[in-house]
Amino acid sequence: GEDVEQSLFLSVREGDSSVINCTYTDSSSTYLYWYKQEPGAGLQLLTYIFSNMDMKQDQRLTVLLNKKDKHLSLRIADTQTGDSAIYFCAEMRDYKLSFGAGTTVTVRA
Amino acid sequence: EAEVAQSPRYKITEKSQAVAFWCDPISGHATLYWYRQILGQGPELLVQFQDESVVDDSQLPKDRFSAERLKGVDSTLKIQPAELGDSAMYLCASSREGDQPQHFGDGTRLSIL
Numbered sequence: 001g002e003d004v005e006q007s008l009f010l011s012v013r014e015g016d017s018s019v020i021n022c023t024y025t026d027s028s029s030t031y032l033y034w035y036k037q038e039p040g041a042g043l044q045l046l047t048y049i050f051s052n053m054d055m056k057q058d059q060r061l062t063v064l065l066n067k068k069d070k071h072l073s074l075r076i077a078d079t080q081t082g083d084s085a086i087y088f089c090a091e092m093r094d095y096k097l098s099f100g101a102g103t104t105v106t107v108r109a
Numbered sequence: 110e111a112e113v114a115q116s117p118r119y120k121i122t123e124k125s126q127a128v129a130f131w132c133d134p135i136s137g138h139a140t141l142y143w144y145r146q147i148l149g150q151g152p153e154l155l156v157q158f159q160d161e162s163v164v165d166d167s168q169l170p171k172d173r174f175s176a177e178r179l180k181g182v183d184s185t186l187k188i189q190p191a192e193l194g195d196s197a198m199y200l201c202a203s204s205r206e207g208d209q210p211q212h213f214g215d216g217t218r219l220s221i222l
Contacts, residue, residue: 004151033210042113042200042213043152088151095207096165099151 004100006089011106018076020103022089025070029091032065034074037086037102046074046087081107113214115201121220127189130217134182134203142211143176143186146198158184159207196221 003025012018024032030051035043049056049063049072056063062075076083086102114133122128134141139160144152155174157165161181169176173192178184188195198218202211 030208031210035213040215040218042115042215043202045210045212048210090151092208096154096157097152097211099153101149101151 004089004091004098006087006100006103008101009104009106011108012079014079014081014107014109016079018074018079018083018105018107020074020076020087020089020105022072022074022100023070024072024089024091024098026091026093027067027070029093031092032063032072033088033090033092033097034061034063035088035090035099037088039085043088079105079107081109083107113201113203113212115214115217117217118215119218119220121222122191123222124193125190127187128191128219129188130186130199130201130219132184132186132201132214134184134201135212138203138205138212139181140204140207140209140211141178141184142202142204143184144200144202146200146216148197152200155186157207164207191219191221193221195219 005023033048034046036046037043060077064073084107086104088102089100090097116131141158143155146152156169156176158178176186198216200216202213204211
């Protein structure tokens with residue numbers, strides 16, 4: 001099974017904020033990543049955070065890291081229909097990426 | 110923005126046949142990865158190259174899968190013979206070095222009949 005865990009589905013109304021949560025198991029992970037995958041496409045790197053940071057903001061995206069609880073979250077402000085996709089959390093340890101199973105985000109009008 | 114190029118986008122073949130996938134990483138990226146993504150799951154690493162050398166192929170089913178990156182640039186992943194369970198998306202990624210963010214191509218969707 002995967003060491004990185006995510007909830008499978010999230011439904012959000014257009015214009016609201018989305019929060020996608022992730023837990024990981026290895027406290028020695030150096031970087032934590034968020035990727036976006038649209039149907040039939042590869043993974044698009046959205047953002048990443050170094051393990052000694054608590055928060056990173058990039059336009060509509062905010063990443064929060066709670067290293068004590070090994071919890072990572074991605075907040076998308078003002079969610080749009082184009083944000084509908086699968087979002088993957090990944091941790092890097094020993095120069096290898098381990099992915100969660102992905103959270104399918106559906107944006108409804 | 111430079112991208113990781115993969116071909117073909119789709120491949121349909123019968124079991125027992127041979128299949129090959131090609132990947133051209135972002136220019137200057139020394140590290141190249143092949144992943145397999147089964148529907149409903151996250152990608153799983155098959156093989157990692159640093160330049161032309163394999164640094165990790167622990168999850169590669171070596172009885173039927175092979176990968177090469179002869180000149181340290183583009184790479185080929187081969188399956189022979191293909192089995193029904195090999196149906197999946199095969200993704201290639203590259204990074205400047207092993208500890209840098211990985212950038213993915215659009216993948217090859219393989220269907221085995």
